[in-house]
Amino acid sequence: MPSGKYPSSIAKAAALLLLFAGNAFAGQGANVDPFAVNDGNIPGKTKYKGPLWRFNHDYPKTLPRSERPWTKVLNGKALTQENAQAYIEALKQAVSDDMRIMVTQPREWNGKTRNWYSMPWAGAAVQKTDWEGREAIYGTYTGQIQPASVYADSGLTVDIRNYAAIYYNDVAAYTLHKVWQKCSKKKRECPPTLSNDAAQFEEGSLVVKAAGVNASGKQWPVMQGAAKWQIYRPPFNSKGTIPGKRPVVSDIYVGIFDIIVKDSVAAPETGWVFATLVYDKDAPGQDAWDKMVPLGAMWGNDPAVNSAWYPEQPLSETYINPSAPAYATVTLGYGGRLSGPFDIAVKNHVEVDGKIVDKLPSSSCLSCHGTASFHPGVFKPLTFFYPAQMPLTSPWKMVAPGSAEWSEWFQNRPGNVPQSKEVGAIALDYSTFLQAALMNYAAVETARKPKLMKGVKDDFWETWRNWQKARKH
Numbered sequence: 001m002p003s004g005k006y007p008s009s010i011a012k013a014a015a016l017l018l019l020f021a022g023n024a025f026a027g028q029g030a031n032v033d034p035f036a037v038n039d040g041n042i043p044g045k046t047k048y049k050g051p052l053w054r055f056n057h058d059y060p061k062t063l064p065r066s067e068r069p070w071t072k073v074l075n076g077k078a079l080t081q082e083n084a085q086a087y088i089e090a091l092k093q094a095v096s097d098d099m100r101i102m103v104t105q106p107r108e109w110n111g112k113t114r115n116w117y118s119m120p121w122a123g124a125a126v127q128k129t130d131w132e133g134r135e136a137i138y139g140t141y142t143g144q145i146q147p148a149s150v151y152a153d154s155g156l157t158v159d160i161r162n163y164a165a166i167y168y169n170d171v172a173a174y175t176l177h178k179v180w181q182k183c184s185k186k187k188r189e190c191p192p193t194l195s196n197d198a199a200q201f202e203e204g205s206l207v208v209k210a211a212g213v214n215a216s217g218k219q220w221p222v223m224q225g226a227a228k229w230q231i232y233r234p235p236f237n238s239k240g241t242i243p244g245k246r247p248v249v250s251d252i253y254v255g256i257f258d259i260i261v262k263d264s265v266a267a268p269e270t271g272w273v274f275a276t277l278v279y280d281k282d283a284p285g286q287d288a289w290d291k292m293v294p295l296g297a298m299w300g301n302d303p304a305v306n307s308a309w310y311p312e313q314p315l316s317e318t319y320i321n322p323s324a325p326a327y328a329t330v331t332l333g334y335g336g337r338l339s340g341p342f343d344i345a346v347k348n349h350v351e352v353d354g355k356i357v358d359k360l361p362s363s364s365c366l367s368c369h370g371t372a373s374f375h376p377g378v379f380k381p382l383t384f385f386y387p388a389q390m391p392l393t394s395p396w397k398m399v400a401p402g403s404a405e406w407s408e409w410f411q412n413r414p415g416n417v418p419q420s421k422e423v424g425a426i427a428l429d430y431s432t433f434l435q436a437a438l439m440n441y442a443a444v445e446t447a448r449k450p451k452l453m454k455g456v457k458d459d460f461w462e463t464w465r466n467w468q469k470a471r472k473h
């Protein structure tokens, strides 16, 4: 029967179905595939002709040998203000062969599998956690949204959203093997193993995260000449992804490149060094990778420095490159602790002691990542990313800056000690991405086995969705 003969109500219903099948939350409830490559939205051949992103989850089953050339810079000593710049440069050098391609030649990168790995439970969208999944062209995740005003000084003219690609090196992927060893791709089952410190990362683990924004060099002069990626995502507004809109092939420009490394000599108290490179259009070099310059590194939260009470006290566990481009320094965290341009360590319009504060630096790389934890069997979210009072209100009521409670977010804990005091809480060694993947697992698991949620009074998924939303603005 020719389609013209269908009653219009059926045509409408079919159109609606199509709309839902194409939206970010297709494939819900118990049916989410933990090994989904992407969110199921694939651009047609007329829109994008290159190779699509592939999901490497062939994790090493034994601990790989690692060279760790960056450790040579320190001669067995811990990081300091003096040696941090050389250390960041050495980290960059160590990933350069692969990451120059990842950053500057997307089609070449997509065409071949390398020894860099990705996370299960992150490909498909999951409605209950507000997870939007991995986009098909370059495997990126949707990130934070910032108004143009944040970068008024550097001439940004549009609101921006960042989209991030995250990769684990072989040593870090060995931990992914330990955590996900019970998974079966065939059965679409993937429960985590977290006992006996399985979620702790081994020395030499590297995790990289590169993020691009929608603003071109015309809309934000600091992005002139930056590496360009194509991604397949629906449009966004200040509230997030616009519901019901189809994805479009869009250009983004790479502004940051994070490298985190497990190195207990460099970072004796936390075990991790968090470093960020930012794009500097005026830096010397042949291509956009050469022009990614250190913004800084942090290897501890400087718990001994109460920056709220003594703002002049210098930090000794954060290093900021004095010649980093100016645009990247307006978003540093609490007391100048390291945070990157798109991480939102500075919160706007929050309440402190009953007064509205326009800009409050309230986080840092390690402070936010230090909250990463999971409660197996219970699943409820444990520690919010920021020192804000619960439940979140609008505007947020912050914990008093500098108070003992505030300082809980700025301690130096080993990766297996959770910030939360809840019995049974498991610390995830600063891996917020693993936390997000575990919450996606938990959302699907509880949909499959509703009994698990029996006796839970409030719907904590709403809390978790609020936390995710809150972090992205």
Ligand code: HEC
Pocket (backbone or CB within 6 Å): 141, 142, 143, 164, 166, 207, 208, 209, 258, 259, 260, 274, 275, 276, 338, 339, 340, 343, 344, 345, 363, 364, 365, 366, 368, 369, 385, 430, 431, 432, 433, 434, 436, 471
């Ligand atoms: C306010 C919270 C917050 C701050 C500040 C922050 N991050 Fe993250 N980061 C996250 C979350 C949450 C994820 C998980 C991915 C996602 O949901 O986007 C993440 C992901 C990552 C990843 C991927 C692996 C992982 O462990 O999750 C790296 C690497 C990373 N961030 C590095 C950094 C560095 C370097 C800084 C500081 C320059 C930083 N982050 C600051 C919240 C934060």
